[in-house]
Amino acid sequence: MMAIGKRLSIVLMLIAVLLLQACGSSDRDSKAASNEIGTHSSSRSDSTSNAEQTEPASEAADAAADKAVEVTESSTAKPQEGREESDTSVSQNGEDAAPAGTLTAGEWDDNERWSQWNNLMASNEGEKYRPYWQFYHWDRLEVKVTANGRPAVDATVAVTRSNGQDGWTARTNAAGVAYLFPILFEEQGGRVKYGLTVTAGQQKKQFENVDLQTGRVLEVKLDEAVEVSSLVDLMLVVDTTGSMADELKYLETELKDVVRRVGDANKGQLSIRVSPNFYRDVHDDYTVRSFKFTEDIDKAVAQIAKQDAFGGGDTPEAVEEALEDAIEEHDWSKQALTRLLFLVLDAPPHYEKGIIKKMQALTAKAAEQGIRIIPIASSGVDIPTEHLLRYMAVATGGTYIFLTDHSGVGNGHLKPAVGEYEVRALNDLMVDVINRYVQGQ
Numbered sequence: 001m002m003a004i005g006k007r008l009s010i011v012l013m014l015i016a017v018l019l020l021q022a023c024g025s026s027d028r029d030s031k032a033a034s035n036e037i038g039t040h041s042s043s044r045s046d047s048t049s050n051a052e053q054t055e056p057a058s059e060a061a062d063a064a065a066d067k068a069v070e071v072t073e074s075s076t077a078k079p080q081e082g083r084e085e086s087d088t089s090v091s092q093n094g095e096d097a098a099p100a101g102t103l104t105a106g107e108w109d110d111n112e113r114w115s116q117w118n119n120l121m122a123s124n125e126g127e128k129y130r131p132y133w134q135f136y137h138w139d140r141l142e143v144k145v146t147a148n149g150r151p152a153v154d155a156t157v158a159v160t161r162s163n164g165q166d167g168w169t170a171r172t173n174a175a176g177v178a179y180l181f182p183i184l185f186e187e188q189g190g191r192v193k194y195g196l197t198v199t200a201g202q203q204k205k206q207f208e209n210v211d212l213q214t215g216r217v218l219e220v221k222l223d224e225a226v227e228v229s230s231l232v233d234l235m236l237v238v239d240t241t242g243s244m245a246d247e248l249k250y251l252e253t254e255l256k257d258v259v260r261r262v263g264d265a266n267k268g269q270l271s272i273r274v275s276p277n278f279y280r281d282v283h284d285d286y287t288v289r290s291f292k293f294t295e296d297i298d299k300a301v302a303q304i305a306k307q308d309a310f311g312g313g314d315t316p317e318a319v320e321e322a323l324e325d326a327i328e329e330h331d332w333s334k335q336a337l338t339r340l341l342f343l344v345l346d347a348p349p350h351y352e353k354g355i356i357k358k359m360q361a362l363t364a365k366a367a368e369q370g371i372r373i374i375p376i377a378s379s380g381v382d383i384p385t386e387h388l389l390r391y392m393a394v395a396t397g398g399t400y401i402f403l404t405d406h407s408g409v410g411n412g413h414l415k416p417a418v419g420e421y422e423v424r425a426l427n428d429l430m431v432d433v434i435n436r437y438v439q440g441q
Helices: 002-023 059-067 114-122 124-133 240-247 251-265 299-303 319-328 353-369 383-395 427-438
Strands: 038-040 104-109 141-145 156-161 165-172 178-182 194-200 201-210 218-224 230-240 271-279 289-292 336-343 371-377 400-403 421-425
Touching: 114 124, 124 383, 141 156, 141 194, 156 178, 165 178, 165 194, 165 353, 194 218, 201 218, 230 319, 240 353, 271 299, 271 319, 289 319, 319 336, 319 353, 336 383, 336 427, 353 383, 371 383, 383 400, 400 427, 421 427
Parallel strands: 141 218, 230 271, 230 336, 336 371, 371 400
Antiparallel strands: 038 421, 104 400, 104 421, 141 178, 156 165, 156 194, 194 201, 271 289
16 A cells, blocks of 8 residues: 555645646746645634625626626736635735645545534535535435445445435445435435435445435445455646636646656556546637546656647636546446546536536536546635535535645635634645545545
8 A cells, every 4th residue: 555655645745736727827936836834713703694604696697797807817806705805915026836745735525424414504605505506405325335344445335215216426435325315406405215226236236215314324234245446546737817817837747747747657557547627718718628537647747738828718618628538438447436626616607507417417428437427626716606505515525625834835815714723735635635545434
């Protein structure tokens, strides 16, 4: 496992360099590269008062607000609905980008802190944004599957209604756990009983009259051991609108160094595939620019090095188009140890009925395929966008990562609606996150 951890560290450094794109468009200040490590406590009271927040805008109001702000390569200010203003800024003095490890971030896994998640969803803030994004009901069934006493990895777990209609399908993670949300998109909700089917290889178990009891963990024990795949799919989906311009030029040198160390560290214990993907908006020169999964990291580096940042102009971007391509148009491994989709962005999708429905469908499809969506929220993210990102992470068994102001890089970052968290170097944090998904910790 030491070799695995070392290889993942190297691959994650590649990802961390990409994430330099997400911190704003201003160049680095020579005194702003502090690598502060510590803990941070975020008070719930800062984020749950309706009186302190703007109501979700109508589509017409959103469109008007979008037109009011122009984003260029030298100006990345986007209208935010924020909990706390930050005066963090970096002078545009043209200095080189800071190396990987400069950015600071925190992480919050809502599935691991389920009671706190339910408190947030029941708060004034949660009552506002659940209907706004139409992710209505977070009744959850947690299923833990073991096979011959060990976690059954990548087993398919599905709940169906008594009338035979599908409810929700997910894959178990490396710890053998799957989360199911069968009434997530139903406005009326209501408790019903479900049928449950667990499939792992040639083994299958079925249950009837399963209830979504709060806090319940349904344990399923299979008799025969399940083969564990060595495949790890890592996908990057990165916003390349104008606010990302000044970081891309530093990627090629960094990634060439990463490639050499990946080759040195690889001992053949894992087969890691990487797929870099980029997106802008529907009226830009391209909407989505995607690349297939590859084990050839040199090829991925070349694909990344050719990118630049341009376009945008209003706040929302074509997030749903990027996710549709990422989830439906790529050859994700049929069996895998883990599948991780890092979504690096600073703006939400356009607020339209059809797009919201598409985001729902893509979230459910990702859960069905065992793709864990892990957002990386940067300085343009506001409160409604944070909710949407966390909704997708929770529903797919992912986790929520957010950049912080401690590095002094980029514009101010939104204060997250979470409890106490550790502030860490982003690349170190991501190494631990991926190790957790690989090792089932």
